[in-house]
Amino acid sequence: MTRTGPGWLDRQRMRMKRALGLDTILCDNCKWNWRSACHRPERQSAAWCPDYHKKGG
Numbered sequence: 001m002t003r004t005g006p007g008w009l010d011r012q013r014m015r016m017k018r019a020l021g022l023d024t025i026l027c028d029n030c031k032w033n034w035r036s037a038c039h040r041p042e043r044q045s046a047a048w049c050p051d052y053h054k055k056g057g
């Protein structure tokens with residue numbers, strides 16, 4: 001069985017960020033956040049993404 005979702009640690013991080021009221025959307029800070037670069041259906045609202053790369057990093 002292949003795991004495609006967030007791991008335990010990522011889920012804890014997401015929960016912590018939500019609890020603190022922080023922005024949980026990754027796409028805003030992702031360098032692939034372009035229509036031609038990212039074809040994921042969750043683009044613009046991904047809370048977790050295996051392809052996420054921080055912009056400008």
Ligand code: SF4
Nearest residue numbers: 027030033038043049
């Ligand atoms: S790669 Fe993931 S985080 Fe980046 S824009 Fe696409 S869906 Fe959002």
